[in-house]
Amino acid sequence: MLRRLIYLGLLCALPAPGQVGSAAVYTEFEHAPPAAVMQALQTEVDFLFAPNGLHLVWRSLPSDGGTTWPDLAVVRFSGRCEVLPFDPNPSYDHNLGFTHVTDGRVEPFAEVDCDAIRGYTFKALMEVFPQSRENVFGRAAGRVTAHELLHVFARTAEHGRQAVDYKSLTVEALLTGRMDPDKPALRIVRANPAAVRSPGTGSPEAGEASYLHAGCAHCHGTGGEGTPQGPALRLSSHVWSAVMLVAKLMKGQDRMCQLARNLKIPSPSVSEDEVRDLAGFLNRINR
Numbered sequence: 001m002l003r004r005l006i007y008l009g010l011l012c013a014l015p016a017p018g019q020v021g022s023a024a025v026y027t028e029f030e031h032a033p034p035a036a037v038m039q040a041l042q043t044e045v046d047f048l049f050a051p052n053g054l055h056l057v058w059r060s061l062p063s064d065g066g067t068t069w070p071d072l073a074v075v076r077f078s079g080r081c082e083v084l085p086f087d088p089n090p091s092y093d094h095n096l097g098f099t100h101v102t103d104g105r106v107e108p109f110a111e112v113d114c115d116a117i118r119g120y121t122f123k124a125l126m127e128v129f130p131q132s133r134e135n136v137f138g139r140a141a142g143r144v145t146a147h148e149l150l151h152v153f154a155r156t157a158e159h160g161r162q163a164v165d166y167k168s169l170t171v172e173a174l175l176t177g178r179m180d181p182d183k184p185a186l187r188i189v190r191a192n193p194a195a196v197r198s199p200g201t202g203s204p205e206a207g208e209a210s211y212l213h214a215g216c217a218h219c220h221g222t223g224g225e226g227t228p229q230g231p232a233l234r235l236s237s238h239v240w241s242a243v244m245l246v247a248k249l250m251k252g253q254d255r256m257c258q259l260a261r262n263l264k265i266p267s268p269s270v271s272e273d274e275v276r277d278l279a280g281f282l283n284r285i286n287r
């Protein structure tokens, strides 16, 4: 069964790259992974973020400096990110990955424990065709990475209701051929083929119009002050960026859309090119 799911997954095509904005992911490996693992890992993370308009730029550490990114994450991979050599009696840590939190503040640093992922999925990996194992393992490590990146980009330790965002991931969820990036019916950020990518946050005025038009005010209040239906949209230690807003929407969209249904109001929905303006608006009301 597992084998069949994995086989199907290998046939899936990738969606177009996202349009909301770019974030950099700096990777650092304790042991350099095989190319097939690295490829599968990146492809999976890109696949999980792209439907919400996020385009990731991958860089490896140490880096030569160059561009500075307003939204970035540093991910350190410990252990061996490869399938072989197999350990017949793996002992492993129960944390597959974690994100650093200092004084309640989520830092842009995550760690992914490849030995833990391998130990955890070992038995099931043995069931996979040998020629697909590295691919399947890389994809599993990609899902753990995507989970931590959501914490980093949304700057929160909270978990949401998207499959990859669950507090714990089952072996099956890690190895299955296709992890639903999210249910399209619940996606707040909608693809806009005409969206133009430009740096920085957008126009607060346009953002306010989108905010009101999309129905955000119904639950968060016209000035983002919060209502009994939704929390205040205030940040104490960060400024809003398009990337952060999308990551927060990815985490919260299931609850928001469910609540909208209960309240019998339309589901909130914004297009990819509105997100930047929304971030601009939220920064204006944060001041």
Ligand SMILES: [Zn+2]
Pocket: 147, 151, 157, 159, 166, 167
């Ligand atoms: Zn987590």
